[in-house]
Amino acid sequence: MSFNMYIPTRVLFGAGRLNDLKEQKMPGKKAMIVISNGKSTKANGYLACTEEQLHLAGVETVVFDKVEANPLKSTVMAGGAFARKNGCDFIVALGGGSCMDAAKAIATMATNDGDCWDYMGGGTGKGMPITKKPLPIIAITTTAGTGSEVDQWGVITNEETHEKMGFGGIDELFPVLAIVDPELMCTVPPQLTAFQGFDALFHSVECYISGMANLMGDMYALTAIENVGRNLARAVKDGNALEAREKVAFGNTLSGAVMCISACTSEHSMEHAMSAYHQELPHGAGLIMISKAYFTHFIEQHVCDERFVRMAQAMGMEEAKEPMDFIAALTKLQEDCGVADLKMSDYGIRPEEFDEMAKNARETMGGLFMCDRSPLSHEDCVAIYEKSYR
Incomplete structure (x- = not known):
């Protein structure tokens, strides 16, 4: 009978809900939009629509388009540096589970020192606690696969040690807002x-x-x-x-x-x-x-x-x-x-x-x-x- 439950993400679910992004409370003034290194997000117009919605909400945007299908530690570290260099105060993950997973680790490394693997609890990870609050995250999922839009975990691969593990787990990594718009999923092969x-x-x-x-x-x-x-x-x-x-x-x-x-x-x-x-x-x-x-x-x-x-x-x-x-x-x-x-x-x-x-x-x-x-x-x-x- 006993259980623990804490799922604080606000969810906008339904066809066309991406168009409601502009009306939501924004967690900052400058967003780093995290997308994959593929072409679909741009080619299908999802990136342009997201940028338009954010701009209508008075938010500046920069785009980080480096995330792999199985996101790598090196990409996370590059993303954290990108966020700091551009003065971003929140992350918008636009894409599938890999983008949302990477965004959680990037949000953490944008505010914390050291290496991503310092905060991993298994394998060669050092198990260090995340001491500084990660950047807030908005998750806009374009696939139906990982459910990462409403949880506090990401999965990252260390390409040097061949380790693929869960990252995060802290309450601050729950996205503050998730948009689940099935219209964005119709182009998935x-x-x-x-x-x-x-x-x-x-x-x-x-x-x-x-x-x-x-x-x-x-x-x-x-x-x-x-x-x-x-x-x-x-x-x-x-x-x-x-x-x-x-x-x-x-x-x-x-x-x-x-x-x-x-x-x-x-x-x-x-x-x-x-x-x-x-x-x-x-x-x-x-x-x-x-x-x-x-x-x-x-x-x-x-x-x-x-x-x-x-x-x-x-x-x-x-x-x-x-x-x-x-x-x-x-x-x-x-x-x-x-x-x-x-x-x-x-x-x-x-x-x-x-x-x-x-x-x-x-x-x-x-x-x-x-x-x-x-x-x-x-x-x-x-x-x-x-x-x-x-």
């Missing part, structure tokens, strides 16, 4: 829509089977699983199906919230180890690759049979009665979204890496292993990678 949607789905799936699960988190998680599970395939097949986009976006934002109330499990640790060594691997793709073997392992342990049945029902299999029905529902959704045949080998992952990746997962994000309902050993991790390999 089908495969990326699928990758992002499964990331959102697995956030809630993991939080629902986590040892940290509770009544409040369950409410968020099941609603998210239902909205993503029943609408993602339609959003993948028809990017302009706004109703489907809206429901997947809704599920994604709920999935961000549930991570503040419950906690993910070791599946995320295991995938972070994969993409820490293979920068081009999309996070959602890695999760899809290991998901069936991963969740089957816990089903075979009978850690929470009724929860797997309930998730299958939420995804649309109303007649589900057995825990393995969840794997059937998951498989069908992956097939419907065209991502059932992803191969680790296509991203350069080799079986001889599995032992090191399993070790990396535990050393960098060992805390999530503590949320598993039954202990997942090093050998179990290697076996899950092996069963997932193609």
